Amino acid sequence: MKAKPTYRWLPMPYHSILLFITWLLLNNTIDNGHLVLGAFLALVIPLLTAGLSKPQPAMHKPWLTIKQCLLVLGDIVTANIEVAIQVMGPLENLNPAMVAIPLDLNAELPITLLASTVSLTPGTVSAEVSSCRGYLYVHVLNLKDEQALINTIKQRYEAPLKEIFEC
Secondary structure, three states: OOOOOOEOOEOOHHHHHHHHHHHHHHHOOOOHHHHHHHHHHHHHHHHHHHHHOOOOOOOOOHHHHHHHHHHHHHHHHHHHHHHHHHHHOOHHHOOOEEEEEEOOOOOHHHHHHHHHHHHHOOOEEEEEEOOOOOEEEEEEOOOOOHHHHHHHHHHHHHHHHHHHHOO
């Protein structure tokens, strides 16, 4: 795949566009002064922060990305209902636990997205990634079967991320 050209004066063009639009939305005006200041900030801030960014793996398969986002949104709604039912029931029926999920991902961005996805789904919270990046530690509100949870997270969330980022 051919690398995208980077320009020294515009190192992060998408960030610049987002900053410019955000500036105008925050000020709720398109006066000349705000257009000029927004453009100035959209050019200067990425120039000042470009050295802080780390190279991340490219995202491939945009349709799979959209499908995965929709799947996660559906899981969030379903899990909200399940957690509400569990919490409204007898608390002694809950079985909270910490589970170590072995990771096949190796890049920071996909691991972060996996941890965020797990945390967004009610009933589970990503607690930590091991220092060797080999495990994601997850707190579960009601653990019924540890291996089933591990398999679900790996198949439902990690496998598509591996495919999207090709890592």
